[in-house]
Amino acid sequence: MTVPLLSVDGISKRFSGLQAVDGVSFTVPPGAIVGLIGPNGAGKTTIFNLIAGVFRPDAGTIRLDGGDITGLRPDLACGAGIGRTFQVVRPFGALTALDNVMVGAFKRTASPATARRAALQILERVGLADKANAVAASLTLPDRKRLETARALATSPKLLLLDEVMAGLRPVEIDVMVRVFADLSRETGLAILLTEHVMRAVMVLSQHIVVVHHGQKICEGPPEAVARDDKVIACYFGAARARS
Amino acid sequence: MLSQITLNQAALTYINIIVAGLLTGCVYGFMALGLSVIFGVIRIVNFAHGEMMVLAMYAVLLLNQKFGLDPFVVMPAVVVAMFLAGYALQRGLINRYIARPEHELFLMLLAIAIMLTSGMLMVFGPDARNIQLDYAYDSYEVGGVLVDKVRVLAALGAVSGAAMLWGFFRFTRTGKAIRACADNQMGAQVVGLDVKRLYAITFGIGTACVGAAGALLLLLVDVQPYIAADYTLLAFIIVIVGGLGSMPGALIAGLLVGVSEALAGFIILPSLKSMFSFALLIIVLLVRPQGLLGRRT
Amino acid sequence: MTRFAGLSRRAAVALVVSVTVLLVLPLFAGGYMVSVLVVMLFSAYLGQAWNIMMGFAGQLSLGHALYVGLGAYVSAGLFVHYGLPPWIGMLAGMAIAGLAGTVIAALSFRFGVTGTYFALLTIAFAEFTRLAFNHFDWVGSSSGLFLPVATLANDDVLRLRGSPAMFYYILLALTLAALALSRMLLRWRIGFYWQAIREDQAAAQALGIDVFRYKIAAVALSAVMTAIAGTLFAFYDNNLYPDTAFGISRSIDIITAPIIGGLGTLIGPILGAVVLTALSETMTNVSASLGINGLKQFIYGAALLVIVMLQPAGLWPWLRSALRLDEGKT
Numbered sequence: 001m002t003v004p005l006l007s008v009d010g011i012s013k014r015f016s017g018l019q020a021v022d023g024v025s026f027t028v029p030p031g032a033i034v035g036l037i038g039p040n041g042a043g044k045t046t047i048f049n050l051i052a053g054v055f056r057p058d059a060g061t062i063r064l065d066g067g068d069i070t071g072l073r074p075d076l077a078c079g080a081g082i083g084r085t086f087q088v089v090r091p092f093g094a095l096t097a098l099d100n101v102m103v104g105a106f107k108r109t110a111s112p113a114t115a116r117r118a119a120l121q122i123l124e125r126v127g128l129a130d131k132a133n134a135v136a137a138s139l140t141l142p143d144r145k146r147l148e149t150a151r152a153l154a155t156s157p158k159l160l161l162l163d164e165v166m167a168g169l170r171p172v173e174i175d176v177m178v179r180v181f182a183d184l185s186r187e188t189g190l191a192i193l194l195t196e197h198v199m200r201a202v203m204v205l206s207q208h209i210v211v212v213h214h215g216q217k218i219c220e221g222p223p224e225a226v227a228r229d230d231k232v233i234a235c236y237f238g239a240a241r242a243r244s
Numbered sequence: 245m246l247s248q249i250t251l252n253q254a255a256l257t258y259i260n261i262i263v264a265g266l267l268t269g270c271v272y273g274f275m276a277l278g279l280s281v282i283f284g285v286i287r288i289v290n291f292a293h294g295e296m297m298v299l300a301m302y303a304v305l306l307l308n309q310k311f312g313l314d315p316f317v318v319m320p321a322v323v324v325a326m327f328l329a330g331y332a333l334q335r336g337l338i339n340r341y342i343a344r345p346e347h348e349l350f351l352m353l354l355a356i357a358i359m360l361t362s363g364m365l366m367v368f369g370p371d372a373r374n375i376q377l378d379y380a381y382d383s384y385e386v387g388g389v390l391v392d393k394v395r396v397l398a399a400l401g402a403v404s405g406a407a408m409l410w411g412f413f414r415f416t417r418t419g420k421a422i423r424a425c426a427d428n429q430m431g432a433q434v435v436g437l438d439v440k441r442l443y444a445i446t447f448g449i450g451t452a453c454v455g456a457a458g459a460l461l462l463l464l465v466d467v468q469p470y471i472a473a474d475y476t477l478l479a480f481i482i483v484i485v486g487g488l489g490s491m492p493g494a495l496i497a498g499l500l501v502g503v504s505e506a507l508a509g510f511i512i513l514p515s516l517k518s519m520f521s522f523a524l525l526i527i528v529l530l531v532r533p534q535g536l537l538g539r540r541t
Numbered sequence: 542m543t544r545f546a547g548l549s550r551r552a553a554v555a556l557v558v559s560v561t562v563l564l565v566l567p568l569f570a571g572g573y574m575v576s577v578l579v580v581m582l583f584s585a586y587l588g589q590a591w592n593i594m595m596g597f598a599g600q601l602s603l604g605h606a607l608y609v610g611l612g613a614y615v616s617a618g619l620f621v622h623y624g625l626p627p628w629i630g631m632l633a634g635m636a637i638a639g640l641a642g643t644v645i646a647a648l649s650f651r652f653g654v655t656g657t658y659f660a661l662l663t664i665a666f667a668e669f670t671r672l673a674f675n676h677f678d679w680v681g682s683s684s685g686l687f688l689p690v691a692t693l694a695n696d697d698v699l700r701l702r703g704s705p706a707m708f709y710y711i712l713l714a715l716t717l718a719a720l721a722l723s724r725m726l727l728r729w730r731i732g733f734y735w736q737a738i739r740e741d742q743a744a745a746q747a748l749g750i751d752v753f754r755y756k757i758a759a760v761a762l763s764a765v766m767t768a769i770a771g772t773l774f775a776f777y778d779n780n781l782y783p784d785t786a787f788g789i790s791r792s793i794d795i796i797t798a799p800i801i802g803g804l805g806t807l808i809g810p811i812l813g814a815v816v817l818t819a820l821s822e823t824m825t826n827v828s829a830s831l832g833i834n835g836l837k838q839f840i841y842g843a844a845l846l847v848i849v850m851l852q853p854a855g856l857w858p859w860l861r862s863a864l865r866l867d868e869g870k871t
Binding site: 351370473481 | 595601603648649652653654656657658660661662664665666668669672673675676683789793797800804833834835836837838839841842843845846849850853
Binding site: 054073084093094112 | 728729730733734736737740741743744745746747748749750751752805
């Protein structure tokens with residue numbers, strides 16, 4: 001049994017009256033892609049924010065690669081190996097795409113030249129190389145999502161947290177992103193934890209899925225098993241019909 | 245025996261000072277109210293606040309000198325004029341800058357402030373002027389405490405003005421609509437409120453308020469183009485100490501500042517009284533930035 | 542396209558020409574003109590110092606006069622009372638200003654005071670210090686501190702006693718040094734991190750940036766640089782009053798040039814200083830001939846308003862694209 005890369009153990013978080021996350025535990029094996037799904041308000045983004053250090057869990061621990069990262073400030077969590085994107089993209093609008101990614105790259109080097117090289121490579125990988133000198137504010141939404149991912153990747157994370165990165169993309173664009181992430185994980189051994197509503201992306205990418213509802217884990221397993229699980233169908237019944 | 249008398253005299257002196265400070269503080273609080281309302285609703289900081297007040301002060305002074313009208317008589321007209329000016333300014337100019345970076349709006353209001361101050365300088369000259377009133381030197385005596393009539397009138401005016409403002413926001417439809425805007429701008433738009441118009445009204449109310457406060461302040465101090473900046477700062481201190489967006493907070497903080505200024509001026513040195521207020525501002529910003537009664541946003 | 546130290550050919554040529562002109566200017570210009578140029582350079586240098594904190598890192602300071610005053614009073618006080626050479630006194634002023642900036646920033650950011658609140662806090666600290674110095678006898682309180690005016694015919698750089706032309710060259714060197722420093726900072730990690738913080742602090746943190754530390758660094762550096770100008774002010778004017786040294790007018794003067802010129806750019810603060818000083822001088826002459834008190838400030842305010850409305854990003858971005866100097870962001 002391999003030592004998991006990420007080990008979330010019994011984390012809980014309450015926001016004055018609302019128990020957003022309630023005793024959730026799961027693991028992410030090294031180099032794996034794990035999907036975190038659940039209806040709106042299930043607590044997915046809160047779980048992300050707990051792992052990334054935006055909030056401190058009221059209870060429970062979070063371990064990354066053997067080290068305890070529970071409650072670490074976001075910048076320290078990044079230093080430990082967590083990379084994250086935001087649900088609503090947050091590019092550095094006045095900077096070029098290249099400069100955006102360089103900001104990430106500077107986490108691992110102080111040399112502008114090295115950062116530049118690393119940033120260009122990553123832009124290449126996500127398919128933004130031709131837009132390197134475009135000002136981030138002028139990019140389209142799919143490109144901004146790619147930029148957000150590239151920027152987080154530039155920090156050389158061990159685990160990449162993708163927060164609804166497919167939202168707002170057309171099916172063609174979704175397929176492109178899915179390929180990018182699959183290739184990335186396979187070639188670099190990067191572990192990914194993604195939360196999504198776009199089922200086609202999650203089911204295809206993930207090797208393992210964790211389902212949360214009302215802040216609690218209600219099911220986990222391989223995609224096919226989870227898709228057939230009664231509890232999961234019950235909480236998604238209405239949403240599933242609306243999705244294509 | 246003798247010490248008893250001097251002790252009473254000392255106590256009386258302090259009481260006199262505190263009472264004067266409280267009365268002045270009412271006017272200060274009322275002056276800051278306009279700023280608080282504007283920030284509480286539109287979330288912008290009116291850096292030309294003091295300048296607008298001084299403009300109103302000059303208007304009242306002019307009307308008094310030319311037509312012999314008492315400030316209280318002139319006040320309604322000045323208030324209406326200030327409201328219209330504020331409404332037009334917000335609707336025509338400031339509204340475009342609300343979503344823009346803070347320093348752009350700041351610079352624009354700064355430019356307006358400079359133009360107002362220098363404009364007044366051009367028209368009225370740099371010398372300090374005060375209003376000549378028949379009752380300027382009257383005073384009341386209450387149990388040994390001596391209070392200036394003008395101070396009492398000014399304070400009464402301030403408190404009535406604040407009460408009217410409170411009534412407006414509590415009981416009128418427009419007032420409630422404005423409060424809705426302040427609480428939740430998106431929600432307000434969704435239910436069909438004309439946010440632009442409400443913002444303009446709010447700004448107009450803010451300037452009308454500061455205009456009224458200026459008319460009252462004219463009873464207490466001399467007017468001069470350069471006092472504007474000091475009052476803008478004072479208004480900030482009061483609003484922050486009291487809590488941005490909190491009307492009762494502004495009044496309470498006004499009283500606090502009025503009394504502490506009066507006491508500091510007496511106990512320490514008159515020139516140091518503002519220092520105390522700034523120290524208070526620093527402490528509040530660090531310890532409790534939302535102020536005494538403000539909400540944490 | 543060949544680049545010279547990272548500049549395009551057009552930009553490099555423009556730079557060389559400008560610097561050459563600036564170097565020989567005092568030889569042709571009259572005494573009054575030189576003193577105007579000194580004011581312009583003060584403005585340009587201070588604008589650059591402020592630009593680092595606000596333009597690069599996005600932290601609004603409206604009380605920068607605090608650092609000018611500290612730099613001025615510390616060095617002047619030490620000179621008057623102990624005969625300490627001005628350049629040594631300058632170091633002391635820089636240290637104290639840097640400490641003040643660090644404390645103010647650390648306290649504020651530690652308690653979550655940012656944005657407009659932080660700006661107001663900077664005003665409060667400057668005003669508090671102004672009032673305090675008005676009662677500080679060691680430096681003459683509100684009556685002012687006076688430096689013995691030099692009667693020597695030559696310029697003494699070491700003791701900062703000399704003609705306006707001497708101060709002109711010192712300030713020119715300082716302004717060019719600040720320009721070079723700003724450029725370097727933008728190319729290094731610290732510049733990238735500052736801009737990231739300015740654009741989106743939460744996103745910056747998610748990328749591993751210790752936002753607290755970097756914001757303080759911006760404030761401290763800006764304070765230290767500003768204090769240098771303070772010392773030079775003291776020895777140029779030879780008199781200091783708390784109200785002018787620490788006053789709000791001074792703080793406002795510091796920020797108008799870089800905002801008008803172009804916040805966050807390299808040339809912006811310098812361009813802003815040139816435009817505003819020229820405008821101010823023209824206005825002084827016009828209103829003096831017309832004899833109306835306050836006209837100059839009125840037109841000045843109107844000009845500010847027009848520029849903010851028409852070119853909110855500043856004059857330099859507009860000029861840069863008009864002259865097609867766009868390659869390589871300066």
